[in-house]
Amino acid sequence: MKFEDMFENVNVKEYEAGKKKLLGKGVNPHLMSGDEDRVDWKRGKSAPPGFGPVGPIGESIKDEVAMLQPKETLNPAIFTREKQLKPDILEGSLKLAKELFLELEIEGSLEDVTLVGSNASYYWHRLSDIDIHLVVSVNDTSRKDLLEDYFALKKLEWNIEHDIFFYGHELELYIQFSDATEVSEGKYSLMENEWITMPTASPESTMPIDTIRKKVEAYERQSSHIKRIFEEGNYKKVVSLIEPLKKTIKRKREEGLEDDGEMSVENLTYKVLRNKGFFDELRELYKKAYDNSYSIYEKFIITMMRDEE
Numbered sequence: 369m370k371f372e373d374m375f376e377n378v379n380v381k382e383y384e385a386g387k388k389k390l391l392g393k394g395v396n397p398h399l400m401s402g403d404e405d406r407v408d409w410k411r412g413k414s415a416p417p418g419f420g421p422v423g424p425i426g427e428s429i430k431d432e433v434a435m436l437q438p439k440e441t442l443n444p445a446i447f448t449r450e451k452q453l454k455p456d457i458l459e460g461s462l463k464l465a466k467e468l469f470l471e472l473e474i475e476g477s478l479e480d481v482t483l484v485g486s487n488a489s490y491y492w493h494r495l496s497d498i499d500i501h502l503v504v505s506v507n508d509t510s511r512k513d514l515l516e517d518y519f520a521l522k523k524l525e526w527n528i529e530h531d532i533f534f535y536g537h538e539l540e541l542y543i544q545f546s547d548a549t550e551v552s553e554g555k556y557s558l559m560e561n562e563w564i565t566m567p568t569a570s571p572e573s574t575m576p577i578d579t580i581r582k583k584v585e586a587y588e589r590q591s592s593h594i595k596r597i598f599e600e601g602n603y604k605k606v607v608s609l610i611e612p613l614k615k616t617i618k619r620k621r622e623e624g625l626e627d628d629g630e631m632s633v634e635n636l637t638y639k640v641l642r643n644k645g646f647f648d649e650l651r652e653l654y655k656k657a658y659d660n661s662y663s664i665y666e667k668f669i670i671t672m673m674r675d676e677e
Contacts, residue, residue, distance in 0.1 A: 435493045443492040445535035457534050461500050462558050468526055468541055469502055476506035479546045481558040489553035489567040495643055497540045505546045519543035551625045583637040598657055606657035610650055
C-alpha cells in the first residue's frame with residue numbers, strides 16, 4: 369500500500385461518541401456473575417446537565433486506591449493456576465490481533481503479540497483492560513513518523529468500533545514498532561505462550577493513599593472551577609483551560625512512569641481519575657463548551673423576528 373493511500377479508508381469517529389466505558393453505565397451485559405457490585409459513580413451536583421458520572425470531591429478515593437493495591441495472585445479470570453494465559457483468551461486475542469494486522473496492509477511482519485499492563489501484573493483490578501500489543505516491523509522505516517500516525521488512527525478506529533470483553537475485562541488493541549518500549553510490570557508473549565518478563569509478586573507493598581488522595585482532590589477542584597465557569601457561560605475560557613489541565617496530568621504521568629514505573633504516585637493518580645470518569649467528563653465538557661462558543665442563540669432569533677415585523 370502506498371503511503372498516500374493509507375489514510376483514505378480510515379474511519380476516525382469522534383472518540384466521545386464511540387467508547388462505552390464500564391464505569392457508571394450500570395451493569396454491563398458482558399460482566400460475569402459477581403462483578404455487578406462495582407462502583408456506580410453519581411454525577412456531581414456542579415456538573416452541567418447530561419454530563420457523565422463523576423463523584424463529588426474526595427468521594428471514595430481511598431476505595432479507588434485500595435482497588436489498585438497488589439493482589440496475591442495473577443487475575444484468575446485471565447490466567448490459569450500455572451500462570452499461563454487461558455487458552456480461550458490466547459486464541460481469541462491472537463485471532464483479533466492477526467485480523468487487525470492484515471487490515472493495516474503494510475509491507476512488514478507481525479513479530480509478536482503481547483499482553484502488558486495491569487492484567488500482566490499483580491496490580492489488576494475489576495476495571496483493568498486487557499491490553500494487547502501488536503509488535504510489528506516494517507520494511508521501509510524512512511517514513512516511520514507517518515506510520516506511527518497511521519497505527520494510532522487504526523488503533524483508535526478498532527477500539528471505537530469494537531466492544532469485546534473477556535470475562536468482564538475489555539479488550540484493547542495497540543500497535544507498536546518492534547523497537548518501541550513500554551513500561552509494564554510484566555509482559556506475556558501470546559505467540560510463544562510464555563512470559564517475556566514475569567511480574568513480581570509484592571502483596572506486602574503499600575501505596576501512599578494520602579498523597580494520591582490529595583492530588584486527585586486538587587485536580588477535582590480544578591475541574592469544579594472549570595464547571596462553574598461553564599455555568600457562567602464563559603465557554604471560550606473553559607476551552608482554554610481544559611487542554612492545559614489534561615496535558616499537565618499526562619506529562620506528570622509520563623514523568624512518573626519514567627522515574628518510578630507503573631506504581632508511581634503520578635500514574636496511580638491518573639488511574640484513579642480515569643476510573644472515576646474524570647477524563648470522560650472533561651472531554652464532554654470541552655465538546656459542549658466548544659460547540660456553545662460558536663452557537664448563536666435567542667438574541668439573534670428575536671432580532672430576526674422584529675425585523676420581519
